Amino acid sequence: MAEHRIILKDVDVPNIQDIGVYTSRGGYKAAEKALKTMTPDEVIKEVQDSGLAGRGGAWFSTGTKWSFMPKEPKVPSYLCVNADESEPGTFKDRQLIEQNPHQLVEGTIIAAYAIRARAAYIYVRGEMAEGMRGLDRAIAQAYAKGYIGKNLFGKGYDLDLYTHPGAGAYICGEETGLMQSLEGKRAEPRVKPPFPAQRGIFGCPTTVNNVQTLSYVPHIIANGAAWFKGIGNPKYPGTFIFCISGHVKNPGLFEMELGTATMRQLIYDYAGGLRDGHELKAVIPGGASTLPMTPDQIDIVMSPDQFLLPGRGPFKGMFGTGGIIVMDETACVVDMLLNLMQFFAHESCGQCTPCREGAPWIRDVVKRIEHGQGKLGDIDLLLNVADNVAGLLSPRYSTICLFGPAFSYPTQGTILAFREEFEEHIRQGRCPIQKDKGIG
Ligand SMILES: Cc1cc2nc3c(=O)[nH]c(=O)nc-3n(C[C@H](O)[C@H](O)[C@H](O)COP(=O)(O)O)c2cc1C
CATH class of the missing domain: 1.20.1440.230 (NADH-ubiquinone oxidoreductase 51kDa subunit, iron-sulphur binding domain)
Structure with missing residues (x-):
């Protein structure tokens, strides 16, 4: 199975961070399509039908989450983009932000429109200063083109989009901790319920979505729900970015269709295998908070539904965030x-x-x-x-x-x-x- 690049497809295009280059490759056409030809509920349905599930770790249906937001908000609604990415071993959101910020901005505009948000905040982990600068530049360019601001695409919809730096605390990635931090408080998570869609930032309805999740949205709107649903595993359609690091010859990011590659293939066929003369001892499959696997377990197909958490699959372990850390016998x-x-x-x-x-x-x-x-x-x-x-x-x-x-x-x-x-x-x-x- 070859890599299937959807959201990493354009990362090597020179100057894709510039709005001119991004639009020359079809950028912002999906936002235009959504706002000009679809109602917010039609956008929600399209995303729901696509089967897109949140890539922040819980794998909850994105469209369903959006549908919990009020249809006729009496107070402002908000969208928070979770760009805190602090799970050790995970480095995909940083790449998405640094290499293709307009893709995220476009996904954010479409999501904000669907949930009828008055404003959106991209909460960026403090250490990702380069990504933050790139996002600020992309947002300024999108404002200048009228893709953010007042009366977007002549539809009478207004949206403001801000970046907000964190200070590099892991707990700010937890969605209620993130909201506390955004309000200027200590990032102490809140008890749920109430859920963010009922009571989020500033006491108003809020949706929190991960960077990778929203990066798929322009592609789903442009190509249709059926296209996305047909990719990879029907239970968890689409691709996923695996970040492979540790004792491998070729560490890096690999965007794969979910349910098509085993952990063994990821390690040996994509990440180049272990260093010569060394043997596999342990693998952390999806960031620091997942259970390490032993060499006899690596023939597992990499998809959330194979793991007890989050998909309740047969394997007693966790799928996590795609941060695969490989260890050979020299690791204790x-x-x-x-x-x-x-x-x-x-x-x-x-x-x-x-x-x-x-x-x-x-x-x-x-x-x-x-x-x-x-x-x-x-x-x-x-x-x-x-x-x-x-x-x-x-x-x-x-x-x-x-x-x-x-x-x-x-x-x-x-x-x-x-x-x-x-x-x-x-x-x-x-x-x-x-x-x-x-x-x-
Ligand atoms: C301790 C902890 C840390 C988390 N860190 C992140 C993070 O860095 N980035 C992220 O997107 N989600 C993180 N999450 C998950 C978020 O709470 C939330 O589920 C996610 O942002 C929702 O986005 P999604 O529906 O698009 O996946 C974390 C959760 C916990 C419990």
Whole structure:
């Protein structure tokens, strides 16, 4: 199966960031079509019929989410574009923003029109300064052409579009944390319900969508729902960008039809396989909060419906955000978990006790195991603490948002898959792995 580029198709076109080049390739024609020839509800139906599901991780139907927004808003409605992308191992939204900002701006205009939003905000992770500058330039160009602002395409629809920088906090990617931050508050996630469509930013109806999700929208409007629905897996149609990093020869982004490639093909046929003389030890399939997989599990077809979460498939693991991190035998999985838990303990917003206390507790126990001071019983202690935050792939979790499961699942998953390596650390009183720090 070859790569199928839809949203990455134009990333190498010289100066595609400029509105002249973008429009010369058909850019903004989909926005014109939507606004001139379709009602907002027709746009929602088209996107619903296409089967597009949110690429931010939950894989919820995009059109259905839009349909929850009020049809005759009594207060302003808003669209928030989630460009926070802080899941370790994931770097696709950054590329989409930097390489093709007008595609996202056009998708945002169409989505805003469909949900009858008065304004849209693109919430950009603070570190993505280059992407933010490119977006600001694209937005200014679109305003100058009349694609944003007053009376778009003569339809009497007004839209303002702003970028809003975050400060690089992981929790700002969680949609209610994002909204808190956008309002100038601490990014402490809110209890749901009320859901954003009922009560979002400034107490008004709001839809939050991921960058990748909205980048598909112009293509769906231009080519029709049936075209998109016919691509890849009928249950989760379309393509998905896999970001492959770690111990592979050819790391990078690969846009694939969902349900057509196995993890093995992604690693060996697309990412060039492992470094010569090395063998596969572990793979994180979809960003830091997903359960690591072992080499015997990599023949799984990469599609959400193959994984218990989010598609409830047969494989007890998580599909996640496409951030595939490949590790060979020179990686220590205890050290890997320590690295991730240092991140999660730092990023907990601190609002919920199980998360605020549990994440640093897990970090500290993993740290002593890695540093040769692990005690008998530490492994069960880790499982117990993690289980109290969120039982592995169970519907039970003890925190307001899914940050708790985001660190407790991989903790439990890493121990279940690699328990022997944890035990070996404790038995030997040191890390037994010959690490290769050469490639960082
Ligand atoms: C801890 C946490 C971090 C998240 N980070 C991101 C993120 O960086 N980008 C993103 O698009 N969604 C992120 N999400 C998911 C969002 O809450 C939300 O589901 C998504 O933006 C909705 O967009 P979609 O429907 O287009 O997928 C995160 C969720 C959690 C629980």
